[in-house]
Amino acid sequence: MRQxxxxxxxxxxxxSMGLFFERQGVPRIGGRILGLLLLADKPLALGELATLLRVSPASVSTNIRQLQASGLVDPASIPGDRRHYYVFNSAGWDHRLELAISAMEAxxxxxxxxxxxxxxxxxxxLREAVEFCEFYREELAGAAERWRARFARKPSTQASVTPSPARSRRNATR
Incomplete structure (x- = not known):
């Protein structure tokens, strides 16, 4: 990304990320934020996201909260800077698999x-739906295991930032 x-x-x-995620039921701006964070070499502040995407900070703020809840975006801090920064959370893919497994169980x-x-x-x-859910849950669980094994072999691509205390506590309970 250029300066x-x-x-x-x-x-x-x-x-294209905005349109893809919009088809998945996520607001287009949420998909655009994910696309931008996937390309970013460094954490981006809320205002930077708004400026780069040419949208209002309020829209970014609303969508960032939803993306954090999905596990794909993490807050980050830069020592000495009071602004709120955000990074794409590569571990969020694992979270997405876990959400899908939970949905099938439910x-x-x-x-x-x-x-x-x-x-x-x-x-x-109804019996067929139960069988499908069990099959799909088993497939997703296997995919999650294979993904974790593959992801664990790769070097970290996250920017060197300090995660927010809330995320650190959440990861400690996993």
């Missing part, structure tokens, strides 16, 4: 609960 902004090539990538539970009710017992489509 004065993003190149035309980077802008195309950022916009959906399976709902269908199993329905099958336990006398009036719904034996419904073929």
């Amino acid at each position: 004065d902004g993003v190149s035309a090539e980077e802008e195309r990538f950022i916009e 959906l399976s539970g709902l269908c199993e609960d329905a099958l336990a009710r006398p009036g719904l017992k034996g419904r073929h489509k």
